[in-house]
């Protein structure tokens with residue numbers, strides 16, 4: 001069996017992570033990529049020995065591409081997933097699936113109608129530490145889970161498209177709480193429906209750069225009364241924050257992505273230390289293998305194995321759709337100042 005031919009759509013930040021995430025997956029090879037920027041396109045071609053294309057359509061039409069991985073800005077996810085489905089290609093899309101639930105529903109509908117295999121790329125639930133947390137929760141180590149708390153932050157995104165809230169579909173909440181929302185569903189069980197959401201968001205620091213919220217807090221209430229809180233920030237200094245806490249009636253478990261085993265005091269820069277590190281001298285906290293630590297290796301292994309086996313991946317487009325539904329409710333709540341119901345179309349979520 002020849003390796004799965006992967007077409008990487010987007011050769012930017014996450015396109016690189018997704019490509020590196022496949023380095024230990026011999027059953028797949030990135031054979032082609034597309035990027036609108038000629039410099040990025042050529043640099044990626046040289047580095048990964050992959051065939052460059054300039055457009056979404058050209059990449060989807062490449063006969064060697066079996067699986068399209070969408071690593072493009074939020075506003076292009078829908079167009080890219082629909083193009084891959086129309087070309088009869090399997091497709092996996094990064095978070096957030098859509099800018100809103102309507103876009104995500106279109107994507108779910110398109111892959112179903114075309115009968116192509118699909119996956120949602122949510123890496124955090126594949127991070128080894130969080131998988132261990134899940135094992136402990138499932139083993140009953142902390143009793144019945146009562147609440148979950150996610151805190152994610154950094155000092156602001158690296159590319160212009162994130163800052164344009166109309167183009168991106170939202171600010172820090174959509175960008176970061178898409179992770180925490182799926183972590184909550186992963187730990188509580190995906191059959192448990194989220195019923196309502198309360199959220200606050202404000203532009204506290206970056207008003208000159210964005211109309212989107214740069215800080216937000218969201219409480220998700222589930223059908224059995226339990227709750228998850230996602231607290232996110234684009235104004236948090238001192239490096240990437242990713243803390244996930246689970247509280248039960250017989251214990252608690254805390255996972256802090258930001259506390260690796262290396263801390264160093266350096267007077268001279270050592271090059272790249274980690275995503276959104278904020279400092280390259282002084283006390284620094286280098287991440288040893290960020291692609292693995294952040295869950296991309298395990299996520300892409302699951303994607304390729306599931307695709308080859310013809311089974312559903314752990315994270316499906318339906319999961320991405322539900323996350324979008326929850327986040328849509330949060331944005332409604334930010335505007336209304338009230339709890340807002342989570343509206344899920346049973347036809348999209350079923351089927």
Ligand SMILES: NC(=O)c1ccc[n+]([C@@H]2O[C@H](COP(=O)([O-])OP(=O)(O)OC[C@H]3O[C@@H](n4cnc5c(N)ncnc54)[C@H](O)[C@@H]3O)[C@@H](O)[C@H]2O)c1
Nearest residue numbers: 010011012013014035036037071072073074094095096159
């Ligand atoms: N899982 C994660 O932790 C994670 C982290 C970062 C970003 N992301 C997601 O990945 C997506 C992309 O973010 P990024 O950080 O890689 O952005 P980026 O700006 O670093 O990369 C995006 C790339 O897309 C290219 N591009 C733009 N328009 C194009 C078009 N029409 N055709 C082809 N190429 C085009 C750009 O030239 C750029 O190289 C976003 O949806 C973001 O939410 C996920």
